[in-house]
Amino acid sequence: MTKPRQWIERTIEVGLFLSALLSVLVTLGIVGVLLFETVGFFKTVPLLDFLTDTEWTPLFSEKHYGILPLFSGTFLTTSIAMAVALPVGLISAIYLSEYASRRVRTILKPILEILAAIPTVVYGYFALIFVTPLLQKVIPGLSGFNALSPGIVMGIMIVPIVSSLSEDAMHAVPAGLKEGGYALGSTRLQVATQVVLPAAFSGVVSSFILGISRAVGETMIVAIAAGLQPRLTLNPLVPIETVTAYIVQVSMGDTPTGTIEYQTIFAAGMSLFLLTFVLNIVSYLLRKRFREVYD
Amino acid sequence: MTPDKTKALSADPTHAMEKDIAFKVEDLNVYYGEKQALKKIKVDIPTHSVTAIIGPSGCGKSTFLRCLNRMNELLPNFRIEGEIIFDGQNIYDKNVDVIDVRQRIGMVFQKPNPFPKSIYENVAYGLRIQGIKKRDLLDNIVEMSLKKAAIWDEVKDRLAHPALALSGGQQQRLCIARALAVEPEVLLLDEPTSAIDPIATGRIEELLRELVKSYTIVMVTHNMQQAARVSGSTAYFLLGELIEFDETSKIFTNPGDRRTEDYITGRFG
Numbered sequence: 001m002t003k004p005r006q007w008i009e010r011t012i013e014v015g016l017f018l019s020a021l022l023s024v025l026v027t028l029g030i031v032g033v034l035l036f037e038t039v040g041f042f043k044t045v046p047l048l049d050f051l052t053d054t055e056w057t058p059l060f061s062e063k064h065y066g067i068l069p070l071f072s073g074t075f076l077t078t079s080i081a082m083a084v085a086l087p088v089g090l091i092s093a094i095y096l097s098e099y100a101s102r103r104v105r106t107i108l109k110p111i112l113e114i115l116a117a118i119p120t121v122v123y124g125y126f127a128l129i130f131v132t133p134l135l136q137k138v139i140p141g142l143s144g145f146n147a148l149s150p151g152i153v154m155g156i157m158i159v160p161i162v163s164s165l166s167e168d169a170m171h172a173v174p175a176g177l178k179e180g181g182y183a184l185g186s187t188r189l190q191v192a193t194q195v196v197l198p199a200a201f202s203g204v205v206s207s208f209i210l211g212i213s214r215a216v217g218e219t220m221i222v223a224i225a226a227g228l229q230p231r232l233t234l235n236p237l238v239p240i241e242t243v244t245a246y247i248v249q250v251s252m253g254d255t256p257t258g259t260i261e262y263q264t265i266f267a268a269g270m271s272l273f274l275l276t277f278v279l280n281i282v283s284y285l286l287r288k289r290f291r292e293v294y295d
Numbered sequence: 296m297t298p299d300k301t302k303a304l305s306a307d308p309t310h311a312m313e314k315d316i317a318f319k320v321e322d323l324n325v326y327y328g329e330k331q332a333l334k335k336i337k338v339d340i341p342t343h344s345v346t347a348i349i350g351p352s353g354c355g356k357s358t359f360l361r362c363l364n365r366m367n368e369l370l371p372n373f374r375i376e377g378e379i380i381f382d383g384q385n386i387y388d389k390n391v392d393v394i395d396v397r398q399r400i401g402m403v404f405q406k407p408n409p410f411p412k413s414i415y416e417n418v419a420y421g422l423r424i425q426g427i428k429k430r431d432l433l434d435n436i437v438e439m440s441l442k443k444a445a446i447w448d449e450v451k452d453r454l455a456h457p458a459l460a461l462s463g464g465q466q467q468r469l470c471i472a473r474a475l476a477v478e479p480e481v482l483l484l485d486e487p488t489s490a491i492d493p494i495a496t497g498r499i500e501e502l503l504r505e506l507v508k509s510y511t512i513v514m515v516t517h518n519m520q521q522a523a524r525v526s527g528s529t530a531y532f533l534l535g536e537l538i539e540f541d542e543t544s545k546i547f548t549n550p551g552d553r554r555t556e557d558y559i560t561g562r563f564g
Contacts, residue, residue, distance in 0.1 A: 102371070176408040180470070182369060184421035184477055185398035194424065199411050 034273060037266030044260050050267065056230035056241075058264045059250070065264065067271055069230035073240035074272075076147040077154060077222050078215040080236060084155025085211050089162025090204070096163065097170040098192040109164065116160040124224030127153040132225065145227025145239040154221050158211045165210065169203020170196050202290040209283035213276045219244035243272045317342040317481060317511040318363060323377035325358055327370065332358045334535045336377070340528075345503060345512040347526035347543065349519060351558070354532040356515045360483050363513060364400040365393050382480075398425075401479035405486040407466035409458035409473070414450050417458045417469055421477035436476055444472035445502045464495020468502065475506075482506065484514040488521065500525050519559055523547050531555045 042050070045065040053066025092112065096105050132149040136142045142149075173196050181195035197204065219242075227239025228249050241249070247265045255261045318340040325333035333355045340346050348356045361367045362379060365386060378385045386396050398421070409417050416423075418437045427433060437454070441447040446468040450461070458469055467487060474482060484503075488496040503512060503525050516522050522529050522543065529546040531539045531554075539546060539555045550556045 174408070176404060176406055177410060179366065179369070179402075179404060180408040180410065180473075181420075183364065183366060183397055183402035183404075184424070184473065185394045186424050187394060190424045194420070195410055 031273075034266055034270045037263050038270040041260070041263035041267040044263070045267075054232045056246070058261050059253075063260075065267075066232075067243075067268065069232040070241060070243045070246055070268060071271070072232050072234065073147065073222075073226065073230065073242040074216055074244070076234060076236060076240060077151045077218075077226060077242055078212060080148060080151025081154035081158055081215040081218075082208070082212060084152055085158035085162050085215075086208060088155070089159045089207070089211070090166060092159065092163035093166035093170055093204075094192045094197070096167045098188060098196060109167070113160045113164055115157060116164075118157070120157065120218065120220040121224070123153050123157050124150070124221040127221055127225035139237065142237050143227070143239055145225065145229075146237050147226055147240050148236040150221045150225040151236065153225070154215055154218050157218075157221070158214055161214060162207045162211045165207035166200070166204045169200035169207070172203070173199040202287045205286045205290065206283050209279055209286070213279050216272065216276055216279070217244060219248055223248045243268050247272075315342045316340065317381065318513075319378075319380040321378040321380070323359075323362065323379065324375070325355075325362060325367070326372075326374040328372040332535055333362070336537045338530060338537055338540050340511070340513060342511045343507060343509075344527035345507050345514060345525050347522035347529045348513065348515045348532060349517075349522050349529060349558070350532035350538075352517075355535040356532050357485055359532065360485055360513060360515050363481070363483055364397050364402055366397075366402065368393065398477050399479055400481040400483060401474035401477065402483040403467070403470050403474055403485070403487050406490050407463055407470050409461070409466050409469050411457070411459060413455045414458050414461070414469060415454040418473050418476045420473065425477070440472040440476040441469075443475050443506070444468045445498065445505070446472060462495070464491045464498065467491055467495070467499060471499075471502065471506075479510070481511045481513065484512065486515050486517055489517055496521075519547075531558060533558070 050065055050067055052068070053064050054068055055064035055066050056069045057064045096109060096112075100108060127150045128145075131153055132142070132144060132146065135149055139148075170192075177195055177199055178191050181191040186195070222242045223245040226242065226245060228241050228245060229239040230241040230246065231238065233240065247268055250261065250265045316339045318338075320336055320338045320340070323333055323336040324331065336359065348360060350356050358367065362375065363381075363386075367373045367375070375387060379387060381396075381400070384391060410420060412420070415437055418440050419433050422433055422436060438447065438451075441450060446465060449465060450456075450469075458466065461469060467490075471482075471487075488499050491499075500521065503514070506512060507527075514522075514526065526543045528541065529543040530537055531546065531550075531552075533554055539550060539552045541551065545551075546555060547559055550559060556562075
């Protein structure tokens, strides 16, 4: 009687394990391919050139393989996005967690989270055909493709990531702590900024870092609206290219497999992977360092 | 104001023996939504004395205490009727600033709730939010407050350490120091020793006996021995009503109401 039941249990366990294993294997596969092609790339291009050359022109006849222009593009759009997402997201989180009534919160939070559900290609065209012309009225020197407009739009896309996760962290701060603040004669703003925010610090920082990772990896918006011109600059008004946008550009083209042009996208992808990997580790360490334990 | 003062000073000694009143509570009704939590409370709470509030769970003790510094307003659906006169003014009057009320009437909670900051910053918090930045002034008040709360000797060498690393009893004394730092006139304590061990409880009771010399103290307690040990007067609450309020010695030896007697003799509660 018990034999078949044991068999079923065993099959279920193995099935679940295989499902879990699948995602691990896929990750390992991706890293493996990245690594393999990246090694191939560095057989042709010295690492020093890759890191120090200030031009990125693998698709031209005179080839340069400096990753810096792509990184500066990513850095620029990410910085602009975070300059939008960080304050707006944090202020929304403070409002939702400390000021909004329960009713307002239950309505507002899901609406805010819808922002994250809009397809990024829509954001891309929104940046290109709506935000850029709008900005051009204020900033006459702004190119049709630039870092500013997709940066801002990307920031708007990231607001719900920052606000939602920060709000969760702030909401988890024990009511007793807030009462302690109020009982000493704090205003709501003082409780929010000097009691709740420090107590929720690790969660808030994690939300920032997740937002940064999202901005670094974002592809569609920058591919559409930032231009495809690698340029080592911190000027947000001119066309640039990010690491992700470059990968799209080459993947979409007719670059033959095994060529150096083909390998560039793996080198770029590997750099990107390392960058977000480091961000994840930083986030993990910060969480561990600043986590307050309440019982 | 001035004529009254002279009158008070020149009043005959027998009259001066009578305790001054810190809170004059008149016809206080409190509701949470539809539910009435306090019914027609009328009581005068004396200054420079420990007033204990006792009663079974859910009788409205904490609600009453939290009315005295307007902490209840933080709860949704809270509604209040009646008056609480403190220093000649109804603290629920529209012109009264709630921040001012809470600075003058400090509070310590059931569960120690130090902020996730250093010991020093916990005590300095109430001063910093008032805009006090001078380092030597802060240093002074922090030290004085920690001394008043009888925890200075234990923490003076580690003021920069996180407050959450202290023991429960130490945390509670730190919370008392934090409340004292803003120089309140009244200290409200909501079952301050229910979450800490007996030895730490003893230290806090000792501390209260010292503090009552300079502060008015109102304390909710579940522990009747504690009420008997530290308080001068006792209020017995039952089902949202104030059943009896009198000197503690009278309440515990010769209560005027049968229900009080039932409670203190342990027949229920």
